[in-house]
Amino acid sequence: MGYNLSNLLYLITIVTFILALRFLSNPAHARRGNQVGAIGMLLAIVVTWIKTGGTSWWALVIGMAIGGGFGAVAARRVKMTAMPQMVALFNGVGGGAAALISLAELHRILPDPGRPKVDIGVAIVLSGLIGAISFAGSMVAFAKLQELIGGRPITYVGQQFVNGALFIAIAVAGVALVAGVQDEWLLWVLTAGAALFGVLFVLPIGGADMPVVISLLNAFTGLAVALGGFELESNVLIVSGMLVGASGTLLTLMMGRAMNRSITNVLFGAFGQVSASAAAVAAGDGGTVRSATAEDIAVMLAYAHKVVFVPGYGLAVAQAQHDVRQLADLLEEKGVEVSYAIHPVAGRMPGHMNVLLAEANVPYPQLKEMDEANPEFSRTDVAVVVGANDVVNPDARNNHGSPIYGMPILNVDDAQTVVVLKRSMNPGFAGIENPLFYNPKTVMLFGDAKESIVKLAQDVKSL
């Protein structure tokens, strides 16, 4: 197939990818967009197949069958709660592929004296480096989220120094390679060093900050793929990779904004450590906590006009999404207006909570983003907080000393009554005291989230 024809066909692929992203602006046709993108990908694979002219065709078939088979099975089996680690895994293998392409490309062109040209050299070095960081970093993120290793930040003395020194060493090796030290082993050392850097860089980041890390690594892989496009003179790699790079970067920044933390702070702050000491200071200045029985709260809910559920990751951990939806159905039968207020960082990846609720058949028009939900609380009778803590903590608005001060939160305390479902008064994962629990408007319902919701549903039913 000619150069021009294949590039025109690749252009069609690019267009399908753009459409796939464009269609994601509306849940009604987002799925069709994804299918269009998949067809575009198939087209690119067929075109490339023809371009390779049948060399090693059987190896291509076997390789694609192994990888594709694994991908399909893993993607079908994964639980929606495990989605973040699955995305991390697929992201990592993509980055790994980009790094390998760099190694192979350098190997291919090195026997040619005077090569590589500077720009190709830069692309090879950067793509290998970023791809390897993304591969190793994603694998650590996967291991953390899958709880193969502890989710707590892992820190040691001189960590920043070790990471910094390693990074400088990698950079020096990269510059040497581009400047003309034409040795393949240098790229191997660089790639291995980058992989090590990827591991060291993700290890100190706590489980709760994983949404930021995953979207950043997603951007990394996209960038590595785009740079791979420069090595192989492939437009489809450049454009598609960069689309992903731009989107991942944008999402990372949005996540940072939703937590009111700079990306540098998330990546190098080892958050869990800081808040543990802050909690020790904050603990102790309590107030009175009002608790109620499920029966009382069921009455309150059934006779309300408007109820807003505020789900946090605790809801998913308790696997209570379906029970919440059943409770909501019962309330709707009684004429109550029900919606869900979703904080941008609820869950373990951006938008995770929406997926978990959609899986429980919650109709998506009921899922409200923070900006849409907050003005509604003042005309809400009951806000039900299930498994969320920091994202409804009024200290983020009022208390300058709080570690989460400035973080945009869901203003549940604007509602007439706030019901908080909680196991006990122990502070949550981040260990930050929450004055919402001591607010006179607040009623606590202690117990396991799932059991409490089931109990509430029974009581509402029997009213």
Next chain:
Amino acid sequence: MTHSTLLVFEVTILVLAIFLGIEVISKVPALLHTPLMSGTNAIHGVVIVGAMLVLGSGHKGPFTWIVGFIAVVLAAANVVGGFVVTDRMLQMFKKREK
């Protein structure tokens, strides 16, 4: 086309892709941010094109062949897994159950 002309052209489309990416992504609601991530994840699986080209030139030596083969396996997992998981998620978003 000389090498530098090609490079300038490639840099041009790279920069345009950045702006296009930001433009398109900023229209995606927070509701769909997880499918957005797994969808873009699937899209960078296009690295399979590069992996296939490397493996296709594998007759030049066992090193290229092996590296290319592993790259194809990894990229294929990325492509198939990415699109399937995105599809699974998007089919759950419904207006009203019947």
